Amino acid sequence: MRFVSAIVVTGLALGAFAGCGREAPAGPPLTVFAAASLRAVADDVAAEWGARYHREVRVSYGASSTLARQIDAGAGADVILSADVRWIDWLEARARLAPDTRRVFAWNTLVLVAPSGHPFTWAPGAPLAKAFDGKLALGDPSHVPAGVYAKQALERLEVWDALEGRVVAGADVRAALRYVSDGGAPAGIVYKTDALAAGDAVQVVATLPTDLHDPIRYAGAATASGDAAAAKAFLDWLSSTAGATVLQRYGFEPLGTGEPPPAPPKDPHEGLFGMAEPAAGAG
Numbered sequence: 001m002r003f004v005s006a007i008v009v010t011g012l013a014l015g016a017f018a019g020c021g022r023e024a025p026a027g028p029p030l031t032v033f034a035a036a037s038l039r040a041v042a043d044d045v046a047a048e049w050g051a052r053y054h055r056e057v058r059v060s061y062g063a064s065s066t067l068a069r070q071i072d073a074g075a076g077a078d079v080i081l082s083a084d085v086r087w088i089d090w091l092e093a094r095a096r097l098a099p100d101t102r103r104v105f106a107w108n109t110l111v112l113v114a115p116s117g118h119p120f121t122w123a124p125g126a127p128l129a130k131a132f133d134g135k136l137a138l139g140d141p142s143h144v145p146a147g148v149y150a151k152q153a154l155e156r157l158e159v160w161d162a163l164e165g166r167v168v169a170g171a172d173v174r175a176a177l178r179y180v181s182d183g184g185a186p187a188g189i190v191y192k193t194d195a196l197a198a199g200d201a202v203q204v205v206a207t208l209p210t211d212l213h214d215p216i217r218y219a220g221a222a223t224a225s226g227d228a229a230a231a232k233a234f235l236d237w238l239s240s241t242a243g244a245t246v247l248q249r250y251g252f253e254p255l256g257t258g259e260p261p262p263a264p265p266k267d268p269h270e271g272l273f274g275m276a277e278p279a280a281g282a283g
Contacts (some may be wrong), residue, residue, distance in 0.1 A: 016248050029056040030230050031076060033067040034170035035083035037108070037146065037191050038218070041250045042081060048246065055230065063172045065143045071223055078226030079234055083108075083173075084091050084145035085219040092221070098228040102221035106252040109192045109210060110149055112183055114201040115183050122205055124212070128154070129162035137168050137179035145216070146173035150189040153212035177202070191216070193251040209215030218252070 027195065030050075032281030034042040039061050046057035060067070063080040068091050071077050082088050085104060091097050114120055114132070123133040154160040171178035173190050179187035181201035186204075194203050210216075220238065222231030237243050244254035 004174050013176050027055060027227065027230060029058050029076050030227065030234060032057060032059045032079040032081065032234070033071065033075070033077040034061050034062045034069070034157040035145070035218070036061050036174045036206075037194055038081055039137070039174070039221050040197055041246055041252060043195075044235075044246050044249070045238055045243060047143050049234055052237070053233060054231075063143070064145055066156070073181070076221050076226070077218060078228075078231045079222055081218065081220045081238075082145075083218055084148070085217050087145075088219045088221055091223075093160055095248070096224050097228070098222035098224050098231065101228065101232050101235060102219060103235060103239055104217045104219045104255050105235075105243070106218040106247050106254055108216040108218070108252060110146070110153060110189055110208040110213065112208065113177070113188050113190060113195050113198075114186060114205050115180055116200050116203055118183075118186060119203045119205055120187070124157060124206065124209060124251070127162070128157070128159045129166075132187045134166070135168045135179070135185040135187075136163055136186035137170060137190075138165050138174040139173045139176050139190075140169035140171065141243065142169075143168070144172055144176075146191055147191070149213040149216055150208075152214060153208050156212045196251040217255075258268040261279070 012098070032046060042059050042061070046059050049055075050057040064087045067077070067080060068087040069081065071080060071091060072094055080088070080091065088097070088102055092102065112122065120132045122128055138150045138170075139145070141151035150281055151160060154163060168176075168179055168185055170179060173194055176188050177190045177194050177198055179185040181198055187205070189208070195202055197262035211216065220235050222228045222235065224266070238254075247254050
């Protein structure tokens with residue numbers, strides 16, 4: 001599923017930011033494709049950067065994998081912000097990115113959540129399948145980064161086999177969160193930032209240790225077919241102290257703030273997510 005949010009920079013906003021430092025000339029709207037889990041933070045980044053640089057910014061949200069495939073098919077994006085570095089790798093291998101523009105800008109963690117008012121008790125190492133009755137909501141573990149990370153964690157905890165038949169798979173991590181917040185599933189695994197965004201709709205049962213899954217790093221790049229100069233200015237701002245302030249506002253950790261260790265080396269012949277070709281899906 002793809003959602004579009006357009007931020008229009010008004011004359012008042014432009015006036016407020018006039019003379020506040022380096023500016024780029026006004027131009028056509030900058031189109032940003034962003035992982036669904038970045039919705040709140042990317043809205044704010046788009047508004048602040050757009051006001052500073054006198055540009056309208058349009059943000060299209062959805063699955064990292066779906067957005068990557070759309071760019072590969074020729075979609076008119078200037079920037080991609082992915083919830084998994086490997087989708088950036090995939091696009092780069094297909095010559096769909098502007099050279100020397102990719103960078104990692106933040107990281108995240110996974111949490112186990114329950115509907116508000118219906119918590120249960122569980123700690124890593126305990127049998128999760130017995131901790132609750134009913135479904136476990138995840139981003140689709142075949143391709144949604146949050147679901148891929150969650151499956152890794154459950155496999156390393158040796159509980160995946162017991163839970164696989166109870167998994168309800170969301171098109172993206174926000175869909176998995178809605179299953180829990182709406183009461184459709186008594187448990188789910190989502191990003192910490194999504195649980196924070198849900199407010200009182202869900203309760204965090206436990207935080208999953210970061211050594212149970214590959215590091216959850218967010219990466220961005222300018223596309224080869226877009227406005228590379230404006231896209232680079234956007235990514236530079238996101239990676240700056242000002243961008244870090246926005247990321248931390250929503251629970252993301254800017255790179256360099258105690259990020260988890262790098263992932264273990266992988267077989268160089270192994271494809272994305274262990275497949276020869278990535279499947280279509282979400283971020």
